[in-house]
Amino acid sequence: MNSKFDESVEALLEAIRKHDSIQAFKKAEQHIKKLPELEHLAHKMKAYQQDAVLFQKIEKDQAASKAGQEADKLEQELSQLPVVQDYRDKMQDASDLLQYITKTLEKKINEELTDAK
Numbered sequence: 001m002n003s004k005f006d007e008s009v010e011a012l013l014e015a016i017r018k019h020d021s022i023q024a025f026k027k028a029e030q031h032i033k034k035l036p037e038l039e040h041l042a043h044k045m046k047a048y049q050q051d052a053v054l055f056q057k058i059e060k061d062q063a064a065s066k067a068g069q070e071a072d073k074l075e076q077e078l079s080q081l082p083v084v085q086d087y088r089d090k091m092q093d094a095s096d097l098l099q100y101i102t103k104t105l106e107k108k109i110n111e112e113l114t115d116a117k
Contacts, residue, residue, distance in 0.1 A: 025094040028087040035083065045074035
């Protein structure tokens with residue numbers, strides 16, 4: 001029984017890996033990874049966000065505000081880049097597929113459990 005289950009899971013995973021939305025996401029992800037300047041900007045944005053939280057904790061409101069504004073500015077700059085927008089779109093499509101599969105499996109399992117009672 002367990003072997004059949006494992007085979008079914010592996011077949012599902014393989015189908016997911018081959019799905020157009022997953023393939024498109026992987027391609028967009030590879031493209032993003034080839035752009036180190038994006039990683040640098042994202043790292044700077046995270047650093048500003050961390051500074052803002054730290055300054056807030058030590059009650060340095062003006063410094064927290066400035067760091068928060070810098071983080072927001074970088075986030076906006078990153079968000080407007082076409083490569084980032086494409087990546088986010090592809091990630092959303094892949095996420096939608098996985099949510100659909102998860103909900104469908106959950107529904108089928110619940111139906112099986114209800115029928116078994």
